[in-house]
Amino acid sequence: MTDRLSADASGPISASADAGRSKLILALLLACSLLVLLVVPQYLNSYWLRVLTQVLMVAVLASSWNVIAGICGYFSFGNVVFFGIGAYTTAVLMSQFDVSFLVTIPLGGIVAAVFAVLIGLPLLRLRGHYFAIATLGINLGAREAVTNLDWTGGGKGIWLQIPDMEPHAFSLYVFYMMGAMLAVTVAGVILLLRSRAGYAMRAIRGNETSAAVLGIDTTFYKVLAFAISALFSGMAGSIYIFWMGYIEPGQAFDMALNIQFVMAGLMGGLGTVVGPLLGAAVLQIFSELIWSHFLQIHLGVLGLLIILVVLFMPNGLISLMPWRRK
Amino acid sequence: MSETILQLKNLSRHFGGVAAVEGVDVEFPKGAIVGLIGPNGAGKTTLLQLISGVQMPNAGNIVFKGEDITRKRAHERARLGIGRAFQVVQPLTGMNVIENVTVAALFGRNGATRGVRQAREFSLDILNRVGLLAKRDNYMSALTLADTKRLELARALATEPELLLLDEVMAGLNQSEVAMQMDFLRAINASGLTMIVVEHVMKAIMSISDIILVLHHGRKIEFAPPNEVARNPEVVRAYLGARYAEPA
Numbered sequence: 001m002t003d004r005l006s007a008d009a010s011g012p013i014s015a016s017a018d019a020g021r022s023k024l025i026l027a028l029l030l031a032c033s034l035l036v037l038l039v040v041p042q043y044l045n046s047y048w049l050r051v052l053t054q055v056l057m058v059a060v061l062a063s064s065w066n067v068i069a070g071i072c073g074y075f076s077f078g079n080v081v082f083f084g085i086g087a088y089t090t091a092v093l094m095s096q097f098d099v100s101f102l103v104t105i106p107l108g109g110i111v112a113a114v115f116a117v118l119i120g121l122p123l124l125r126l127r128g129h130y131f132a133i134a135t136l137g138i139n140l141g142a143r144e145a146v147t148n149l150d151w152t153g154g155g156k157g158i159w160l161q162i163p164d165m166e167p168h169a170f171s172l173y174v175f176y177m178m179g180a181m182l183a184v185t186v187a188g189v190i191l192l193l194r195s196r197a198g199y200a201m202r203a204i205r206g207n208e209t210s211a212a213v214l215g216i217d218t219t220f221y222k223v224l225a226f227a228i229s230a231l232f233s234g235m236a237g238s239i240y241i242f243w244m245g246y247i248e249p250g251q252a253f254d255m256a257l258n259i260q261f262v263m264a265g266l267m268g269g270l271g272t273v274v275g276p277l278l279g280a281a282v283l284q285i286f287s288e289l290i291w292s293h294f295l296q297i298h299l300g301v302l303g304l305l306i307i308l309v310v311l312f313m314p315n316g317l318i319s320l321m322p323w324r325r326k
Numbered sequence: 327m328s329e330t331i332l333q334l335k336n337l338s339r340h341f342g343g344v345a346a347v348e349g350v351d352v353e354f355p356k357g358a359i360v361g362l363i364g365p366n367g368a369g370k371t372t373l374l375q376l377i378s379g380v381q382m383p384n385a386g387n388i389v390f391k392g393e394d395i396t397r398k399r400a401h402e403r404a405r406l407g408i409g410r411a412f413q414v415v416q417p418l419t420g421m422n423v424i425e426n427v428t429v430a431a432l433f434g435r436n437g438a439t440r441g442v443r444q445a446r447e448f449s450l451d452i453l454n455r456v457g458l459l460a461k462r463d464n465y466m467s468a469l470t471l472a473d474t475k476r477l478e479l480a481r482a483l484a485t486e487p488e489l490l491l492l493d494e495v496m497a498g499l500n501q502s503e504v505a506m507q508m509d510f511l512r513a514i515n516a517s518g519l520t521m522i523v524v525e526h527v528m529k530a531i532m533s534i535s536d537i538i539l540v541l542h543h544g545r546k547i548e549f550a551p552p553n554e555v556a557r558n559p560e561v562v563r564a565y566l567g568a569r570y571a572e573p574a
Contacts, residue, residue: 194442195442196432196433196441196442196445199425199428199429199432199442200429200432200433202418202420202421202425202429203418203421203429205419205420206417206418206419206420206421206426207416207417207418207419209380209400209416210412210416210417210418210481211418211429212379212380212399212400212401212404213378213379213380213400213401213404213409213410213412214401214404214429214430214433214434214481214485215401215404215405215430215433215434215435215437215485216401216429216433217399217401218401271420
């Protein structure tokens with residue numbers, strides 16, 4: 001008994017010191033980025049504000065996707081459908097019912113989450129790859145449905161009233177809204193990972209048969225992960241339509257955007273809190289720089305970069321961080 | 327033997343035309359260590375799959391503590407008190423040792439009464455008992471085979487089962503590890519836990535079991551104490567080999 005205790009003694013102390021240090025690094029990083037986010041935008045022109053808002057949005061979507069794909073291990077390849085549903089919820093409520101923008105944000109998330117539960121209940125009873133393919137189909141289906149409905153404006157889409165704000169102030173407002181959305185999403189993911197639901201979802205990713213035999217209602221927690229993923233994605237969609245002032249089906253259910261946040265998640269590191277954020281920032285900013293320097297071949301260069309990251313860092317950019325060890 | 331904890335009534339499971347388990351009728355006494363033996367393909371693992379709810383039977387009923395659980399799903403059975411350690415270890419990859427056990431403590435029989443913090447503390451205690459405490463922060467790649475078997479057992483125990491299904495938890499262990507494992511199983515049995523143990527290490531199963539269920543081609547051919555099983559000519563023919571047929 002005594003030797004077991006003494007053998008342990010070195011373990012927890014060094015581990016907790018390590019954890020303490022990584023927490024400090026993380027806190028410093030957070031404080032710095034918060035400062036940057038609060039101060040710098042005032043001095044940015046609208047172009048860069050727009051780029052950064054896009055970074056924040058992709059970060060929200062990548063983090064949301066991370067909940068179902070990274071934490072729970074179920075690859076949903078049509079997650080952009082929730083973004084689209086959130087966007088349309090806000091568009092319809094604002095244009096036809098004069099609901100104020102801020103009120104529509106949570107509603108956009110809730111409508112998307114309810115939709116996730118409805119499609120998740122039949123789909124997530126299945127295991128494995130069917131789910132990935134089915135979600136792809138659902139996004140296409142939703143896009144077709146919205147195109148053919150009257151009250152969604154059909155293929156013509158919906159225009160919102162131009163907000164009564166000076167353009168740069170408007171850009172700043174949207175930037176901070178999206179920043180707040182990202183903060184909410186990240187806080188949600190952190191809380192989730194610490195909760196029993198988080199343990200259940202990670203267990204499902206680890207081994208679904210074991211998870212069930214250990215007492216986890218796997219269908220319930222898979223649907224929950226899907227709904228949380230949809231909630232944050234839908235809210236991001238709500239902010240997006242307000243930002244653009246216009247929505248049409250191709251833009252709301254855009255597979256190119258879907259690919260962006262999936263790539264951001266994979267590149268940054270799935271299953272972690274910071275990975276998708278890192279991936280979104282690196283991918284979006286690189287994409288912007290490459291685009292401005294290699295106008296003709298920018299997708300080729302970007303593709304090459306992604307291949308290199310996936311080849312040499314299968315766990316994502318997050319594995320470069322000093323506090324990650326495995 | 328007194329009370330019955332688990333009753334299988336005419337239980338069958340077919341895979342296409344193959345009967346993996348066929349009309350098995352048996353009552354497991356509470357508090358016993360039941361050895362489950364039979365040649366390869368006799369249906370031992372399938373029987374455990376049916377009891378734990380990983381697979382559903384084609385016919386028959388399962389009654390646990392007087393309640394018919396035939397249609398209950400795996401996680402519901404775990405909460406009722408049926409624990410399981412797999413033959414091929416099934417760790418939750420991406421989670422370290424303590425997290426693997428914490429999941430079991432959070433979702434097992436008394437899981438709903440615990441928060442994450444209490445579940446972790448409870449898990450530390452279990453890891454201490456199986457001798458894995460020092461490796462609690464390790465991931466699967468850093469564990470030996472014996473360690474993963476211990477982890478499998480620790481996780482099953484953390485669900486606080488009343489009936490524990492153990493599928494070859496000694497396979498691949500060396501002599502002294504088998505001896506340790508047997509002592510450990512006896513100790514947890516002494517606390518009142520009923521166990522169904524599938525094992526190929528014949529000496530171990532004969533010495534540890536109170537009663538032995540012999541399956542052959544999915545059918546029950548004997549359910550008796552070890553010494554009787556060893557004398558049953560049908561069992562010997564099916565499985566044990568001539569060496570065990572001679573009187574001791």
